[in-house]
Amino acid sequence: MFLNLAPLRRDPVLAAFDQLLADTTRRAPSTAVRVNGYQTDEAYILVLETPGLSFDQIEVKVENGGLSVLGRGQAPSQGEQRLVHRELPHSPDFSRRFSFGDDADLEQASAELKDGLLSIRIPRRQPGARRIAIVAA
Secondary structure, three states: OOOOOHHHHHOHHHHHHHHHHHHHHHHOOOOOOOEEEEEOOOEEEEEEEOOOOOHHHEEEEEEOOEEEEEEOOOOOOOOOOOOOOOOOOOOOOEEEEEEOOOOEOHHHOEEEEEOOEEEEEEEEOOOOOOOOOOOOO
16 A cells, blocks of 8 residues: 655645755755775775866865865856756865875875876885984994
8 A cells, every 4th residue: 555645745834845955955065075995005095076177176285194185166057048947966166184094105195087086096105124324423
């Protein structure tokens, strides 16, 4: 047996609530960026989804012992006249900060943007003893 929800859909209070949620979603979209993170013996690897952004709209910075990624894009043009039935939320701006272990060599980090995916590679310092030279005084 199915529950008939048709009377609820006509309720003006619920309709107003649905409209409020739809407006809120449209005005305040999520600024989250999907990230995959990997760790190998040689490096830490991050892959961020950055669809529609070019390399000059993304900034990757090493600061305060971590890595920051900022994206600044443009909202879709509203110039042309059209009848919009439903529009996906769009938030071109994002900011993410990442921390790594003590073995991360942040100064040697590299980034590559291809097909809307930003890949960042942070090499790992190899653990081990190092010899300290002794100089004559």
